[in-house]
Structure formats: C-alpha cells, structure tokens
Amino acid sequence: MFDTIKIQKDFPILKRKIHGLRLVYLDNAATTQKPKQVIKALVDFYSKHNANIHRGIHTLAEEATKMHEEARGKIAGFIHAATPREIIFVRNCTEAINLVVYSWGRKFLQRHDEVILSESEHHSNLVPWQFLVAELGIKLKFIPVTNEGLLDLKVYGKLLTQRTKMVSVVHISNVLGTVNPVEKIGEMAHKAGALFMIDAAQSLPRMPIDVQKINCDFLAASGHKMLGPTGIGFLYGKEKLLEAMPPFLGGGDMIREVYLDHSLWNGLPYKFEAGTPNIADAVAFGAAIDYLENLGLSNIFLHEKKLTEYALKKLLAMPEVTVYGPKTAEKRTGVISFSIRDIHPHDVAQILDREGIAIRSGFHCAMPLHQKLKLPATCRASFYIYNTEEDVDQLIEGIKKAIKTFKI
Amino acid sequence: MDNLYRENILDHYKNPRNFGKLQNPSASLKLYNSACGDEIEMQIQFRIHPPAGGSKFIIDDIRFSGQGCAISIASASMLTEKVKGKTIEKIQNLTTKDILKMLGVSLSPSRLKCAILPLEVLQKTAALAKEKENKV
Ligand SMILES: Cc1ncc(COP(=O)(O)O)c(C=O)c1O
Numbered sequence: 001m002f003d004t005i006k007i008q009k010d011f012p013i014l015k016r017k018i019h020g021l022r023l024v025y026l027d028n029a030a031t032t033q034k035p036k037q038v039i040k041a042l043v044d045f046y047s048k049h050n051a052n053i054h055r056g057i058h059t060l061a062e063e064a065t066k067m068h069e070e071a072r073g074k075i076a077g078f079i080h081a082a083t084p085r086e087i088i089f090v091r092n093c094t095e096a097i098n099l100v101v102y103s104w105g106r107k108f109l110q111r112h113d114e115v116i117l118s119e120s121e122h123h124s125n126l127v128p129w130q131f132l133v134a135e136l137g138i139k140l141k142f143i144p145v146t147n148e149g150l151l152d153l154k155v156y157g158k159l160l161t162q163r164t165k166m167v168s169v170v171h172i173s174n175v176l177g178t179v180n181p182v183e184k185i186g187e188m189a190h191k192a193g194a195l196f197m198i199d200a201a202q203s204l205p206r207m208p209i210d211v212q213k214i215n216c217d218f219l220a221a222s223g224h225k226m227l228g229p230t231g232i233g234f235l236y237g238k239e240k241l242l243e244a245m246p247p248f249l250g251g252g253d254m255i256r257e258v259y260l261d262h263s264l265w266n267g268l269p270y271k272f273e274a275g276t277p278n279i280a281d282a283v284a285f286g287a288a289i290d291y292l293e294n295l296g297l298s299n300i301f302l303h304e305k306k307l308t309e310y311a312l313k314k315l316l317a318m319p320e321v322t323v324y325g326p327k328t329a330e331k332r333t334g335v336i337s338f339s340i341r342d343i344h345p346h347d348v349a350q351i352l353d354r355e356g357i358a359i360r361s362g363f364h365c366a367m368p369l370h371q372k373l374k375l376p377a378t379c380r381a382s383f384y385i386y387n388t389e390e391d392v393d394q395l396i397e398g399i400k401k402a403i404k405t406f407k408i
Numbered sequence: 409m410d411n412l413y414r415e416n417i418l419d420h421y422k423n424p425r426n427f428g429k430l431q432n433p434s435a436s437l438k439l440y441n442s443a444c445g446d447e448i449e450m451q452i453q454f455r456i457h458p459p460a461g462g463s464k465f466i467i468d469d470i471r472f473s474g475q476g477c478a479i480s481i482a483s484a485s486m487l488t489e490k491v492k493g494k495t496i497e498k499i500q501n502l503t504t505k506d507i508l509k510m511l512g513v514s515l516s517p518s519r520l521k522c523a524i525l526p527l528e529v530l531q532k533t534a535a536l537a538k539e540k541e542n543k544v
Contacts (some may be wrong), residue, residue: 168440228409343478344475345412346444346477346519346522347478350519363444370445376445376475377445406418406478407418
C-alpha cells in the first residue's frame with residue numbers, strides 16, 4: 001500500500017500554512033519538496049563530516065570522500081549503470097546536457113552533421129544545441145508532436161540519415177506529462193548509427209529506469225526534482241564514450257599530472273569534475289535516492305498515474321476548463337497543463353495561491369511546444385508522492401473559485 | 409492582495425477601454441513580458457500645442473492591443489484613459505507608484521511586472537514619437 005499520509009509526515013514543509021490554509025503543493029515538475037531524511041543528511045554532513053574530498057588524508061577528508069562516492073554509487077545502482085565511473089556529478093540536468101554539447105559535440109560534430117531533437121523539448125535540450133548550429137554549422141531536426149502531444153515516430157524514421165550523429169529527446173514532457181517511447185527511439189537512432197541521449201529530468205523521479213535496458217548513451221537528470229537538494233544533478237554516459245570525450249572544465253581534481261605547458265587528465269569520472277564539487281548536496285541526493293527506492297519507483301508511478309486519472313476526469317468535466325495533451329492517463333503521468341476560458345493563467349495561479357494551492361503558470365520553459373500546439377500560456381498542476389485525491393479536490397474547488405471571481 | 413480582483417479591475421479586463429488600433433499613429437510599439445508571455449502594443453497620436461510652432465506634445469488619441477492577465481490588461485486600459493490629453497513630458501514622469509495608485513491595489517514583485525509593462529511600453533512609444541517628430 002502506498003501510504004501518502006505516512007509520507008506526508010516526512011515533509012516538514014507540508015505543515016506550513018499558506019495564507020492561513022493547508023499547503024497544497026502541485027508544482028512538483030518545477031521542484032519537489034524535501035523529506036526530513038534528506039534535510040538530515042545535509043545537516044549531518046555539515047555537522048559531523050565536512051571536509052574537502054580527494055585531497056586530505058585526515059579522518060574527515062576520508063569520511064567526506066567516502067560519502068561522496070557512496071552517493072555516486074547509489075545513483076549508479078538506481079539507474080543500473082555498469083559502473084559508478086559512468087556517473088558525472090553536475091549542478092543540474094541543464095548542465096549535464098551542456099556538458100555533452102560542449103565536450104562531445106565540439107569534438108565529434110562537424111558542419112552539416114545532424115542532431116535530432118523533438119518539438120516538445122524543455123529549453124535546456126534545445127538552446128545548447130543551437131550554440132553548435134552557430135559555432136559549427138550543424139543542423140537541427142525536430143521530431144514533430146501530434147495534436148495530442150505525442151511524438152510522431154513515422155516522421156522521425158524519415159528524419160534519420162547517415163548524417164544523424166545524435167538523437168536527444170525528453171522522456172516525460174514537463175508540459176503534457178506524455179511518456180515518450182525512448183527504447184524505440186533509441187533503437188532507431190542506433191540503427192542509423194547515431195548516439196542517443198535522454199532528458200530524464202521528469203522521468204527519473206517517477207518511473208523505474210534501467211539505462212542498460214533502454215540502451216541510451218547519455219542520460220541527464222536533476223536531484224531537486226526527485227526529493228534531493230538544488231545544485232546537484234548528474235550525467236550518465238557510457239564509459240567508452242566518456243573516455244573519448246575531452247574535459248569540459250579545467251582545474252583541480254580533473255588532472256593527473258600538471259606541467260606549466262600541459263597536463264594529463266584524470267580518469268573517469270573525475271575528468272569531468274573540475275574543482276571542489278557540491279559534496280554535501282551529493283550526499284543528500286544519495287539520501288533522496290534511498291527514500292525513493294524504499295517506496296519503490298513502480299509504486300510511485302502507479303500512485304501518480306491514479307492521481308492523474310482522477311484529476312483528468314474531474315478537470316475534463318468542467319466546461320470552462322481546457323486540458324492539453326492526451327485526455328486519458330494511458331500515455332501520460334504526473335503533469336497536467338490546462339487553461340480556464342477567459343482567465344489568464346497568472347490570475348488563476350494567484351487566486352489558487354490565496355487558497356493555499358501552488359501551481360505553475362506560463363510557458364514552462366517549452367515555448368516551441370506551446371507555439372506548435374498553439375497553446376497560450378497555461379496553468380500546470382504536477383503531482384508527486386505526497387499528493388492525494390484531496391489535493392486534487394482542493395484544486396478543483398480553487399478553480400471554481402476563480403471562475404466565480406471572474407464571473408465567466 | 410485580497411482585493412486584487414476588485415470590480416473595477418475585472419471591468420477593465422473584460423471591457424478594456426481604447427482597445428484596438430489607430431488609423432495613422434504617430435508611433436507604435438509592442439513589448440513582451442517573456443516570463444509569462446504577456447504582450448502589449450501601444451499606439452499614440454499626438455498634436456503639437458499651441459498648434460502653430462508650439463513646443464508641447466499632447467496625446468490626442470491612444471489605443472492598445474495584446475493579451476495578458478487581468479492586472480496587465482486593466483493597467484493598460486486605465487493608463488490609456490489617464491493619459492489622453494496629457495503631455496508627453498507628463499507621461500515620461502509617471503512612475504510605478506502612480507500605476508499602483510491608479511490600480512488601487514498592492515502587488516507582489518512578480519505581479520508588479522504585469523502592472524508596469526503597459527507604462528513601459530507607453531513611455532517607449534512616446535519617446536519614439538518625439539524622436540520621429542524631431543527628425544522631421
Ligand atoms: C523536461 C525537463 N528537462 C530539463 C529541465 C531542466 O532542469 P534543471 O533546471 O534542473 O536543469 C527541466 C526542469 O524544469 C525539465 O522539466
């Protein structure tokens with residue numbers, strides 16, 4: 001049994017009152033709240049173990065180094081990577097994608113090479129590639145989304161050519177909650193001789209992922225969207241590929257030998273981790289992974305699926321409300337974008353805030369998708385492990401209040 | 409904030425005044441609030457006062473168009489009413505405070521941007537009109 005009431009007790013922030021009311025937090029696609037186990041891991045690290053890593057031989061340095069590497073090991077286990085050397089710590093999903101663009105892209109791409117993305121990408125898996133268009137003259141192609149918001153794989157098949165060197169797509173859309181068939185997309189990419197990268201910012205928090213089974217070459221994610229602290233994320237890359245890539249940043253920790261005129265690089269994963277890393281947040285990210293594994297990712301997926309189904313049914317029954325993306329929970333999870341006739345999303349978000357309900361309004365960092373589907377700015381409610389049907393009911397009540405306020 | 413969606417704000421939002429386009433504007437300009445996708449265009453037509461060789465620029469007519477939340481649309485609508493017949497100098501001297509007074513509400517920093525966008529567009533449009541006139 002998925003015990004949301006017990007889970008809620010682990011999240012101190014859920015006791016907060018907003019304008020005197022119970023907090024209903026439905027902005028989880030932006031960032032999730034943190035359980036006390038994660039907060040404790042942070043406090044414990046700074047209270048008992050803090051030191052710089054890989055440098056000292058004193059007790060604290062040994063402990064901190066061990067804890068940092070244990071966290072890396074937890075991530076490797078969580079995504080079924082072949083070895084922890086394939087896990088590079090970065091600040092967030094955005095930085096992970098940039099690392100691939102700057103290090104792999106600059107070395108291995110040339111003028112006229114093609115990179116395939118999709119029309120539903122978050123800006124983080126689009127803007128960095130645009131840099132390479134300007135710098136190297138590569139070409140970007142886009143897998144179109146259907147009116148329902150699903151990727152059109154027929155067209156994708158035709159986009160693949162001998163020039164295609166990389167296919168990089170979002171796993172779960174942060175706007176529509178659609179789950180893209182990454183195994184199939186990757187298989188097609190590999191058949192065409194291209195590499196395959198997944199933006200797992202929204203999927204890793206809510207479904208089991210096995211990078212070896214999916215057979216992706218790179219995968220990017222952020223800790224803060226899966227109970228971890230902000231400022232820590234990781235890039236997974238197949239060892240062979242990472243070995244062939246040049247460092248991203250230069251400095252301490254990423255080198256083995258340094259001379260005045262040249263240096264020899266360190267091995268994986270340190271080659272990509274220049275300077276003192278975010279040690280405490282990595283350790284706390286490890287605690288977040290423990291928490292998620294304890295709940296079980298399949299259970300989390302099922303819980304959100306049920307909530308999404310429940311919310312979809314209620315929202316679709318309101319004549320003033322338009323829901324975007326698939327109308328059933330079959331091909332989507334966790335995230336619902338909607339609008340209310342004649343009320344701007346800002347105003348909806350503001351009125352809901354007065355009711356203690358936190359949602360997001362705007363373009364959600366996916367402006368091209370909004371343009372393609374001719375969506376205005378939208379309201380977005382996104383769920384996580386501590387959300388309940390009661391939260392959805394309150395959302396619906398809040399929407400009714402907005403409709404009443406605006407007398408539409 | 410409780411009275412944010414007061415009757416007069418909702419009224420201006422639902423029935424914006426001076427909404428549309430001018431036939432022959434002296435200047436027009438459109439700006440976006442990229443964070444939320446609000447978009448406001450202002451068009452103004454001015455006359456010189458006194459008519460022969462005067463030095464004052466007076467807003468003769470004004471229109472706005474675009475889309476946005478209740479706050480930005482109401483702010484634009486009220487602003488167009490407020491500045492008709494006023495000199496460009498006077499418009500350039502308007503501040504955030506004047507807008508808040510006009511709206512009669514207090515706003516959080518993120519909503520302030522919505523309220524201020526119309527004034528920003530208007531002031532830039534006015535500057536554009538004056539620049540054009542000086543070139544002639
Ligand atoms: C699908 C998707 N990709 C990438 C990102 C970027 O994550 P971050 O801002 O943590 O780098 C987000 C976060 O909003 C996202 O939803």
